[in-house]
Amino acid sequence: MTFILDGKSLAQELEAGYAKEVADLKATGATVRLAIITVGDDDASKVYARSKQKKAEALGIDFRAIHLDDAENTQDVLDAVYALNQDPGVSGFMLQLPLPDQFDTQAIVNAIDPMKDVDGLTAYNLGALMQGEAHFVACTPKGVMTLLKHYNIPIAGKKAVVIGRSQIVGLPLAQLLLKENATVTVIHRSTNHKQRIIESADIVISATGQIDPIDVAWIRDDAVVVDVGTNRGADGKLRGDLDLSALEGRVQALTPVPGGVGPMTIATLMEQTIQSARAHMSEEM
Numbered sequence: 001m002t003f004i005l006d007g008k009s010l011a012q013e014l015e016a017g018y019a020k021e022v023a024d025l026k027a028t029g030a031t032v033r034l035a036i037i038t039v040g041d042d043d044a045s046k047v048y049a050r051s052k053q054k055k056a057e058a059l060g061i062d063f064r065a066i067h068l069d070d071a072e073n074t075q076d077v078l079d080a081v082y083a084l085n086q087d088p089g090v091s092g093f094m095l096q097l098p099l100p101d102q103f104d105t106q107a108i109v110n111a112i113d114p115m116k117d118v119d120g121l122t123a124y125n126l127g128a129l130m131q132g133e134a135h136f137v138a139c140t141p142k143g144v145m146t147l148l149k150h151y152n153i154p155i156a157g158k159k160a161v162v163i164g165r166s167q168i169v170g171l172p173l174a175q176l177l178l179k180e181n182a183t184v185t186v187i188h189r190s191t192n193h194k195q196r197i198i199e200s201a202d203i204v205i206s207a208t209g210q211i212d213p214i215d216v217a218w219i220r221d222d223a224v225v226v227d228v229g230t231n232r233g234a235d236g237k238l239r240g241d242l243d244l245s246a247l248e249g250r251v252q253a254l255t256p257v258p259g260g261v262g263p264m265t266i267a268t269l270m271e272q273t274i275q276s277a278r279a280h281m282s283e284e285m
């Protein structure tokens, strides 16, 4: 039997507590406001930003949507970032990714005030994570760790393989697993002997955004599988990177798609938004 690591119900449980925290914070006069910048016309980005807005509003977090429909260049987006950095009415904000190709994503993300970087993606916070402590941690990797810990999945001493080396998921997740004393291997499209590496893994985490990056037959029966992907299959249905139907019933535990890592990403953004409000409140006192 495969144990399902249910991110949807854990996110709901956590968020019930966050609603109370937001109400308590606002009662003290604190600003609890999340802003999200969206740029261009990417449908998926609009959907994700809208889900975050709905969740924030459901928890009582004030929300500001900044859609830069006619931003022409990096400077236009930087100007929006600088304005939010200076705005005391916004405790935390993020830039929904990906941006259209003509924008310098890295420069824009790095312009975000690290103390308002509730998405944890600035060079400052990613670098601070490498040194031990970040103000904010990238939401998907942090959400994955919360999920694994909630379900008491042993991490220390285990061999974890992370498939994918993105700045937004693979690299920070590898670091978080290392901090918990896992032995971590990050593999990618140029890695040789992938099969041998996967066959040795206690924990397999796929974060490629590609369908079938490895053969799931390589994954051991006693492995824990985390699928970060949200892809559309040939049938138009949402699916992870991996063929989870071939793993369910065989592996020890897995995260479903939908209902696994995705809701934990949003719950973590809410958690860090509350943390940003608390930090700004103590700064003002």
Ligand SMILES: Nc1nc2c(c(=O)[nH]1)N[C@@H](CN(C=O)c1ccc(C(=O)N[C@@H](CCC(=O)O)C(=O)O)cc1)CN2
Pocket (backbone or CB within 6 Å): 048, 049, 094, 095, 096, 097, 098, 119, 139, 140, 168, 230, 238, 257, 258, 259, 260, 261, 262, 263, 265, 266
């Ligand atoms: N600035 C950022 N951009 C992006 C991030 C991010 O963390 N920061 N992550 C992804 C998209 N993403 C959040 O932005 C995200 C993806 C998926 C989900 C989610 O809840 N998925 C549901 C299914 C939703 C559906 O039915 O379509 C699930 O898995 O159950 C939340 C957030 C890229 N960009």
